[in-house]
Amino acid sequence: MEAKQANLSILMFPWIGHGHVFPYLELAKNLSTHNFDIFFCSTAVNLSSVNDVLANTSSSVSIQLVELHLPSAPELPPCYHTTKNAPPHLLPKLHEAFQMSNSSFSDIITSLNPDMLIYDGFQPWAAKIASSLGIPAVHFATAGAVPYSFYFHSFISATSAFPYEEIYLRDYERKAYETMVFSDLGVKKNDLDSAIGHFTLSCDVVLVKTCRAIEGKYMDYLSVLCKKKLVPVGPLVTHSNSEEGKHAEIVEWLSQKNKFSTVFISFGSENYLSKDQMVEIAKGLEASDVNFIWVVRFPPGERVSIEEVVPKGFLDRVQDRGMILQGWAPQTQILAHPSTGAFLSHCGMSSIIESIYFGVPVIAMPLKLDQPFNARLVVEAGVGIEVKRDENGGFGGADVADAINKVIVKETGEDIRLKAAELSEKMKNEEEDAINEAADQLRRVCMEHKQQK
Structure with missing residues (x-):
């Protein structure tokens, strides 16, 4: 013994x-x-x-x-x-x-x-x-x-x-x-x-x-x-059993959507987008016509309403296919749900690993630090694409919509999903x-x- x-x-x-x-x-x-x-x-x-x-x-x-x-x-x-x-x-x-x-x-x-x-x-x-x-x-x-x-x-x-x-x-x-x-x-x-x-x-x-x-x-x-x-x-x-049963309204909303039909948008707990960036993301979400869950965060101490940082009437126009959460979301629960088809992410390492772990393709929009490296990595691995940026790092709503459509709507998304599933299995093994x-x-x-x- x-x-x-x-x-x-x-x-x-x-x-x-x-x-x-x-x-x-x-x-x-x-x-x-x-x-x-x-x-x-x-x-x-x-x-x-x-x-x-x-x-x-x-x-x-x-x-x-x-x-x-x-x-x-x-x-x-x-x-x-x-x-x-x-x-x-x-x-x-x-x-x-x-x-x-x-x-x-x-x-x-x-x-x-x-x-x-x-x-x-x-x-x-x-x-x-x-x-x-x-x-x-x-x-x-x-x-x-x-x-x-x-x-x-x-x-x-x-x-x-x-x-x-x-x-x-x-x-x-x-x-x-x-x-x-x-x-x-x-x-x-x-x-x-x-x-x-x-x-x-x-x-x-x-x-x-x-x-x-x-x-x-x-x-x-x-x-x-x-x-x-x-x-x-x-x-x-x-892996927390305590999360089961919590956030039931999010899970229920996702469960009403088709498989791989929803894009999850989150930029981590310590990254804050400018108003212009948020407007362009909103334009991209509206133009792409897909389901989405968008986690919106503002710097500590700033009192800003979501209505102030999205185009006028946006919330009404997307109310049937979009959910906007302020501050925090149960990320692993959302990524693990079969309706989630892509993760529009800042590409922090933890977010990248979680996305791949659950077999979810990444739409990369890196902001700082190690994030650009991680974005190139997911592209090299074939499990994601990057949002097109200009020479100063700017992007437009059309760039966001194009990236979302390539993963969620077009046939190219099927190849990316298959590679993400393969890499997920290898990671779990x-x-x-x-x-x-x-x-x-x-x-x-x-x-x-x-x-x-």
Whole structure:
């Protein structure tokens, strides 16, 4: 009879953005079923949301929440200690405050003395603190291998072209990318530690939220660049029985629509469209004459009605085939429904993975950060198309309608759906093995480190 493995403890420390906290939480839940005791560290406002999720999670999950204290500032009350709630103009201040939380984190990790730290890309200093205490640290990258390999290549082999021509940035995207990296994040062009320290400090392996079926060759190239073993952790899609029965009106509305007839439109929890962009999307939806569910969000603190950002009379004209939700929607439930035929998305990695996981083609409209890379990836994989843009990134209603029609209405959509279904099956087949392999690799790193002490 095989002996039961002893539990090891892991401190998980994500960046305080919604798109980082919840992939870390899903990984934490999975690892807790593989003989790991998890400490999960974030700000109080984030932990409140995490606690709501855990309240509807199996009692076998062992996760202890640990509060991170950010330096107090009048313009950053505790409710703003998450990128989801902070007004866009305060995000640089929030990033600065997070970097100043290292003393709070040092006290936490010293007190807990875990067997391992899993840390995010915004805080390589956390890995250094762990190392000073003799604790192995492993980086978990929530963005995929494509943007990271492109990013890594740009620092290490800046004079040569990226080896995969399907992945590129348009001029307006490159300018925004460089501004984000060198100005907003403060990365220094000739300082590899500030640029890629979160990879180089990782102990032997790097965990990545992806699957080989989607990003196999890019994982291999990134592994060569960073000289680490890349370990995919799978899609980390939330499976919650507690959602069943909720949002019944949305599910009922979808159930009255034909199979693959509805496009779902959402740009994530932290992306905000301009009024002009929303008007053009509305024009495209009206011109395409398809069913749709559109999630509309406005920046925190702005009081805007939906009527103010769509053409006059739009809501009346589409009331029988369109549903507009403000703020939030049960994304996985909508994507899993057979009536959903496409996802018009900003192409955040979590959204891309969820769409492919449920076999839903992607209509790509990337906005910033890693999103353009992810958009090129879905096009290369044959599971999506991009909305046509001008040289400044602008688009018109006709461009939106054309993209929707290619996926929902025209015969081209059938080929894209078949490829999305094939990739969905491959992703699901990898899912269990990926998390098992990740757990084995983390245990190996912990045990080897203990033996070296």
